[in-house]
Amino acid sequence: MSGRLGAYRARDGSRGAAVRIDLDGPHAGLVVGKRGYGKSYTLGVLAEELARAEGVAPVVADPMGIFSSLADFGTEVVADPAVAADALAPRAWCDLLGLEPAAPEGALVWQAAAARSSVDGMRTFVADADTKADRATRRAADNHLALAESWGVFAPDGLTPSDLIEPAAGTVLDLSGLDSAPANAVLRAVAGGLYDHCVRGRPTRLPWLLVDEAHAFFASEAGKSPTGSATASRNVAASALRTVLTRGRQPGLSFVGATQRPSALPAVAVSQADLLLAHRLTSRADLDALAAARPTYLGSFEERLPADPGEVLLVDDATESVHAVRIRERETAHGGGSPSATGR
Numbered sequence: 001m002s003g004r005l006g007a008y009r010a011r012d013g014s015r016g017a018a019v020r021i022d023l024d025g026p027h028a029g030l031v032v033g034k035r036g037y038g039k040s041y042t043l044g045v046l047a048e049e050l051a052r053a054e055g056v057a058p059v060v061a062d063p064m065g066i067f068s069s070l071a072d073f074g075t076e077v078v079a080d081p082a083v084a085a086d087a088l089a090p091r092a093w094c095d096l097l098g099l100e101p102a103a104p105e106g107a108l109v110w111q112a113a114a115a116r117s118s119v120d121g122m123r124t125f126v127a128d129a130d131t132k133a134d135r136a137t138r139r140a141a142d143n144h145l146a147l148a149e150s151w152g153v154f155a156p157d158g159l160t161p162s163d164l165i166e167p168a169a170g171t172v173l174d175l176s177g178l179d180s181a182p183a184n185a186v187l188r189a190v191a192g193g194l195y196d197h198c199v200r201g202r203p204t205r206l207p208w209l210l211v212d213e214a215h216a217f218f219a220s221e222a223g224k225s226p227t228g229s230a231t232a233s234r235n236v237a238a239s240a241l242r243t244v245l246t247r248g249r250q251p252g253l254s255f256v257g258a259t260q261r262p263s264a265l266p267a268v269a270v271s272q273a274d275l276l277l278a279h280r281l282t283s284r285a286d287l288d289a290l291a292a293a294r295p296t297y298l299g300s301f302e303e304r305l306p307a308d309p310g311e312v313l314l315v316d317d318a319t320e321s322v323h324a325v326r327i328r329e330r331e332t333a334h335g336g337g338s339p340s341a342t343g344r
């Protein structure tokens with residue numbers, strides 16, 4: 001089973017035979033390139049092929065809110081994704097809220113997360129913890145949990161891994177209305193949940209987790225929202241995504257991330273990728289990050305990077321081949337692209 005990605009591009013620019021990528025086995029992929037050269041578009045083409053193929057389901061983390069047109073293929077679009085509070089481990093709760101587990105309020109939040117399965121339950125636990133914590137500590141912990149509750153991404157009947165892969169054409173999680181911390185919380189729960197689901201048994205469909213703007217979730221430094229504003233919490237999705245990348249393929253979970261900043265990803269994200277789709281990329285730091293993690297990307301790789309939007313250099317580990325490819329056109333509408341004053 002395979003998906004049509006586009007067509008080979010000859011050196012004179014002419015179009016060659018169709019390029020298909022394997023969708024039968026699990027993969028770890030990376031789509032890189034400068035802003036505006038087609039990363040999200042390419043991710044959308046991949047999502048269309050996955051939505052159409054049998055036995056697999058795309059789960060798209062959509063921080064810019066540009067993949068909802070996949071609904072035309074029968075993909076379920078979740079406009080306000082929510083997950084169960086206990087899908088996050090106690091440690092993740094502390095990271096999410098920017099609390100040190102060793103500090104009094106961090107320890108209290110940790111205990112509450114270990115003891116209760118909803119934010120409401122955690123807040124009750126904190127309020128009742130009179131013998132173990134003083135008032136100031138309880139108030140500080142409750143303030144943090146009230147903030148988390150206000151994000152609206154935690155619900156006892158939150159999305160389960162089965163919900164995500166039950167629709168034959170998969171699911172889009174619209175994270176566009178969310179700041180960095182809640183978007184990270186959702187992705188952490190989704191990535192961790194899909195991984196556990198695959199490890200536990202035979203999933204009805206093999207999930208492919210597609211993450212646009214992957215640097216917003218991967219960077220291990222303090223959280224940055226996709227728009228760049230800093231937050232106190234850490235990117236709690238990062239550790240779950242690392243697990244998916246390094247161990248996901250074995251139980252059947254694939255991952256493809258798109259980013260304009262490969263240098264902001266951990267080296268493992270580059271070194272683990274068996275499929276690289278490289279659009280035009282000019283930043284020295286980003287080219288060096290690719291080359292450092294994958295010495296084979298040195299030299300001619302850089303010279304062969306394409307110049308135009310919609311073109312990629314496809315590096316396929318399975319066949320140990322590098323191809324110049326023109327990505328096909330989307331069948332559903334593409335929601336991205338930079339705003340332009342021309343023609344208004």
Ligand SMILES: Nc1ncnc2c1ncn2[C@@H]1O[C@H](COP(=O)(O)OP(=O)(O)OP(=O)(O)O)[C@@H](O)[C@H]1O
Pocket residue numbers: 033034035036037038039040041042260309310311326327328329330334336337338
């Ligand atoms: N394969 C393609 N065929 C036709 N047009 C394309 C293709 N790829 C990209 N484009 C055009 O390039 C524009 C920019 O693509 P896209 O929004 O995917 O960029 P991006 O690299 O994801 O940018 P950003 O970093 O801003 O998300 C699209 O709106 C589309 O018009």
